[in-house]
Amino acid sequence: MSAATPNILEIGNLAVSISGTPIVHGVSFKASAGSLSVIVGPNGSGKSTLLKAITGELNYSGSVALNGTRVENVSPEALAPLRAVLPQHTSLAFPLTVAEVVRLGIRRGISMADNAHRRVSEALERVDLTGFAPRAYQSLSGGEQQRVQLARVLCQVWEPCPHGIPRWLFLDEPISSLDIKHQILIMDVAAGYTRQGGGVVAVLHDLNLTALYADQVLVMKSGRLLARGGPREVITDKLVSEAFDHPLKVSALPAGNVPFLLPQASVGFHSAG
Amino acid sequence: MSLRDMSLPSRLLPSRALEQARQGDREPLARLAIAVLVLALLCVMAVSLSSGALSISLTAGFQGLLDGTQADPAALRDRIVMMDVRLPRVVLGALVGASLAVSGAVMQGLFRNPLADPGIVGVSAGAGLGAAAMIVLGGTFLAPVVQLAGIYALPLAAFLGGLATTFALYRIGTRGGMTSVATMLLAGIALGALAGAITGLLVYVADDQQLRDLTFWGLGSLAGATWEKVLTAGPIIAVVLLGVPFLANGLNALFLGEAAAGHLGIRVQRLKTIAIVAVAAATGASVAVSGGIGFVGIVVPHLLRLTIGPDHRYLLPACALLGASMLILADTVSRIMVAPAELPIGILTALAGAPFFLWILLRRKGLVQA
Numbered sequence: 001m002s003a004a005t006p007n008i009l010e011i012g013n014l015a016v017s018i019s020g021t022p023i024v025h026g027v028s029f030k031a032s033a034g035s036l037s038v039i040v041g042p043n044g045s046g047k048s049t050l051l052k053a054i055t056g057e058l059n060y061s062g063s064v065a066l067n068g069t070r071v072e073n074v075s076p077e078a079l080a081p082l083r084a085v086l087p088q089h090t091s092l093a094f095p096l097t098v099a100e101v102v103r104l105g106i107r108r109g110i111s112m113a114d115n116a117h118r119r120v121s122e123a124l125e126r127v128d129l130t131g132f133a134p135r136a137y138q139s140l141s142g143g144e145q146q147r148v149q150l151a152r153v154l155c156q157v158w159e160p161c162p163h164g165i166p167r168w169l170f171l172d173e174p175i176s177s178l179d180i181k182h183q184i185l186i187m188d189v190a191a192g193y194t195r196q197g198g199g200v201v202a203v204l205h206d207l208n209l210t211a212l213y214a215d216q217v218l219v220m221k222s223g224r225l226l227a228r229g230g231p232r233e234v235i236t237d238k239l240v241s242e243a244f245d246h247p248l249k250v251s252a253l254p255a256g257n258v259p260f261l262l263p264q265a266s267v268g269f270h271s272a273g
Numbered sequence: 274m275s276l277r278d279m280s281l282p283s284r285l286l287p288s289r290a291l292e293q294a295r296q297g298d299r300e301p302l303a304r305l306a307i308a309v310l311v312l313a314l315l316c317v318m319a320v321s322l323s324s325g326a327l328s329i330s331l332t333a334g335f336q337g338l339l340d341g342t343q344a345d346p347a348a349l350r351d352r353i354v355m356m357d358v359r360l361p362r363v364v365l366g367a368l369v370g371a372s373l374a375v376s377g378a379v380m381q382g383l384f385r386n387p388l389a390d391p392g393i394v395g396v397s398a399g400a401g402l403g404a405a406a407m408i409v410l411g412g413t414f415l416a417p418v419v420q421l422a423g424i425y426a427l428p429l430a431a432f433l434g435g436l437a438t439t440f441a442l443y444r445i446g447t448r449g450g451m452t453s454v455a456t457m458l459l460a461g462i463a464l465g466a467l468a469g470a471i472t473g474l475l476v477y478v479a480d481d482q483q484l485r486d487l488t489f490w491g492l493g494s495l496a497g498a499t500w501e502k503v504l505t506a507g508p509i510i511a512v513v514l515l516g517v518p519f520l521a522n523g524l525n526a527l528f529l530g531e532a533a534a535g536h537l538g539i540r541v542q543r544l545k546t547i548a549i550v551a552v553a554a555a556t557g558a559s560v561a562v563s564g565g566i567g568f569v570g571i572v573v574p575h576l577l578r579l580t581i582g583p584d585h586r587y588l589l590p591a592c593a594l595l596g597a598s599m600l601i602l603a604d605t606v607s608r609i610m611v612a613p614a615e616l617p618i619g620i621l622t623a624l625a626g627a628p629f630f631l632w633i634l635l636r637r638k639g640l641v642q643a
Contacts, residue, residue: 057532080538093385093528094583099297104525104537117298134297156537 006068007033007166009054009199014062016046016053023049024223026062031216033067033166033199036191038210040203041220042244047203048088048172050220054201055085055170067165081107083168084156088176090149092137098124098148099133105155119158123151128185142177150174150186161197169193171202175209187213211235211259219243235259303587306580310594314367317598321363321605325612327354362498365506366604367597369495369563372510372555374596377570378577378588379517380439382524383548384446384457387578387633390571391556394461396438397567398468400553400560402475403434404490409475409483424505432509432557438464439549490564494617495604502562509558513551514593520548521585528583566619568626569596575633 009031016024024046031037039047053060056071056079064071066083074082084105092101102120124132127147132140137148150171157167171190175183183206190200191213204210210217211231219226219234221243227234240248240261250259290301323329329351373391380389380396391397407430411419419426441464446457476487523544526534531541559566573596574588581587600618603625607616 052532055536057535076535076540077538080536083536085533085536087530087533090529090533093382093530094387094578096528096583097297097299100299100582100584101528104529134295 010065012063014060016049016058016060027225029228031201034194034197035215036194036200036213037216038202038204038214039218040210045220046223047220051172051203084153086150086153086171086174088172096137098135098137101137101148102151105152119155123155127151146177160193166197166199168199173203208260299582303581307591310591314594314598317601318363321601322359325608361500361503362495363601364503365498366495366601368507368510369559370596370600371593372559373569374573374592375589376552376555378574378592379548380552392567394442395465396435396556397560397565398465399438400431400435400557402468402472403430404561405472405475408486409479428505428558428561431561432554435557436553439553495563506558506562509554513555517551517589524585567623572626572629
């Protein structure tokens with residue numbers, strides 16, 4: 001880890017406009033490899049837009065540097081083995097099997113040789129889809145499709161930190177369609193990736209899972225970074241209520257002092273007390 | 274769609290390829306299919322060479338080739354029919370069939386939709402307009418082009434017409450990286466109608482000889498295939514056929530959409546540009562020598578996707594082989610059905626292809642929802 005190639009993602013004064021409307025205004029932050037950064041915020045606060053700009057899907061002003069190099073100076077071919085992106089939603093153009101979808105993540109040119117086969121099965125096992133390889137992708141449920149896509153993305157950057165160079169996962173709402181068991185499973189996969197030296201940046205809606213798993217929380221509001229820091233510093237009554245324009249009460253689990261929120265209806269049954 | 278639907282009956286296949294297809298890996302099946310298609314193409318070529326108004330056995334025909342000095346008039350006649358009539362026709366049929374099927378597959382991969390076909394979305398009509406303009410105006414207005422390009426003037430004009438149409442189609446149908454299928458199909462109809470109308474204007478001003486040329490050419494036929502036509506269209510089609518396999522990985526990544534393909538390391542913009550030019554070139558060259566032969570570009574890729582899956586590394590060569598076989602077969606049928614006269618092959622492919630197209634629509638109703 002030399003000073004010349006810091007193992008971080010560095011976003012400098014990033015701004016995005018879509019057809020003339022500014023969506024993200026001058027956001028700056030750093031995320032280090034080996035940590036899980038989670039972007040939270042209300043609908044329309046610019047979370048996904050920010051992630052899409054960072055991954056080069058949208059034009060932006062400002063700078064995005066990965067492992068010390070500006071991404072616009074890196075060719076797509078060189079960037080692909082360094083970072084993988086899980087989109088919010090993926091629709092397939094043609095009927096593929098699950099194995100064929102996952103295989104798209106394995107570097108181009110490699111065919112279904114034995115090791116590619118093994119990699120596909122390992123990836124499917126990791127997202128709890130063992131035995132799904134021959135299934136038609138389009139016949140799966142939304143949550144299963146989301147996990148197939150994650151398996152594909154994992155294949156693209158399988159080793160989190162080969163030769164000391166960290167790889168990065170960018171996940172846009174990776175658990176939005178999942179049941180609670182698989183939400184935890186996928187967050188475990190993401191956390192495991194960072195523990196082995198990789199970097200993960202995810203957009204999430206679930207503040208409790210964010211509190212449980214994030215090393216760094218970035219709170220977006222109206223296209224600006226409202227706050228950033230560890231879950232205990234950021235997930236507080238004041239900040240969360242301000243971010244979501246709604247009075248929210250944060251409690252803390254006794255063990256480990258992890259903050260959590262219990263949503264309460266603003267009208268109705270709780271008024272009896 | 275279950276995998277069972279995607280594979281051939283088991284007794285036709287070595288069990289290992291089928292077993293792996295059951296595991297979700299259709300690559301061995303695809304390789305096997307390509308081997309079968311190579312054999313099929315050779316058989317179809319042999320049948321086509323030996324059948325027709327004049328029956329010539331293959332061995333006799335090629336024997337005539339080897340000792341061409343003999344003076345036996347029957348052998349000489351057989352040799353001329355074989356070498357100057359049937360062989361160029363079979364070669365041209367193979368080139369055009371392969372080109373139509375591969376153009377269809379590439380375009381469908383590019384637009385991410387199995388209904389995109391140069392014939393349906395107006396690209397062939399655009400190429401036809403280019404060719405008609407060259408036929409009618411080649412003696413006057415476009416004479417310098419003819420002087421410069423020689424026998425390549427016609428395919429060049431068809432290519433430019435096809436290119437302009439494909440490009441317009443892509444610009445109209447795609448906004449923000451998303452292709453709207455409804456917009457694309459409707460734009461294709463409009464562009465095709467526009468090209469047809471301008472072609473009509475050209476027909477209106479054409480003289481008798483040009484009219485004859487236009488009608489003959491527009492029916493879609495391999496009749497009148499000559500070595501000159503093979504030399505005209507052949508190099509263009511060959512370059513495209515040899516080049517498109519390099520697009521296979523990029524087209525595969527496009528299964529996931531343009532953004533995801535970019536994240537997989539594909540230069541999407543460059544891929545799209547090359548694919549559009551390749552489709553326009555192959556369609557233009559085919560239209561220039563054989564007129565409008567429809568539905569090969571939609572039927573062949575669709576049948577193959579059902580069998581070996583959509584992986585372009587196998588789909589594209591398989592399309593070339595099956596497209597070539599199907600067109601030669603259709604041409605042979607069109608020659609012997611009403612022999613010694615013959616049906617324009619475009620009529621035959623449309624007769625078989627149009628119901629097939631409707632069948633696809635019925636089977637997968639969700640396809641045309643924008």
